[in-house]
Amino acid sequence: MYITTITSKGQTTIPKEIREKLNLRPGDRISFIVEADGRVYIQPLNVHVEELSGILHQPGREPVSIEEMNAAIEQSGGSL
Template sequence: MMTDATTLTSKGQVTVPKEIRQRMGLKPGDKITFSLLSDGTLVVRPKLRHVTDLAGLLHKPGRAPVPLKDMTVDLPTDDAAP
């Protein structure tokens, strides 16, 4: 586990320590996501991909594309319970 301290500025900004930037492959302009877990743990992850980068990821050669409207499934609702 890597631990390094940094200071929060009056504008709410922090500097990600150089070793962490290098290990995470972060470059100027990269996006970072922050998630606060219920136990108070802060998770910081690089957001290196844009959703459009995932287009075609699930395509299998020779298989016809499935329209989005055909991907919906009717799931039971709570009022359907006995």
Template sequence: MSTATVTSKGQITIPVEVRNKLGLRPGSRLAFVPTASGSYEIHAQAASIRDLKGVVAPPPEPVTLDDMDEAVASGAAEHWT
């Protein structure tokens, strides 16, 4: 069983085994869910699509819908022929 100590600021360090099991990374969010017995379950919250903003750099020039349609058609043609 993994344990952690609460600091005077109310913070804990989550043991590495728990972080790995839950897939936690810096910035991950946890939900503390009360149970019927009065204890709590800890759940790693799924990342929001909004968390991905800025992960990929914008293209050097805007891409039109026609450009996208052409790229999709070209990729499909390569895959299916």
């Protein structure tokens, strides 16, 4: 658990360990998600280009058909 203080301007510092875990950098944007039970979640909005490296084409990987993608989504409980 991490504890931080709110300033008179409503600002706070996100602890270093949390910033590192979420890969947050100066200038990044985050959203606060408030659940019905009062829990609050922080979600980074920025994705850095270096994090995208390799997610598209990978040599030797077979292409997947739309049907295979839809089947995988169905299996995971997702919806189209």
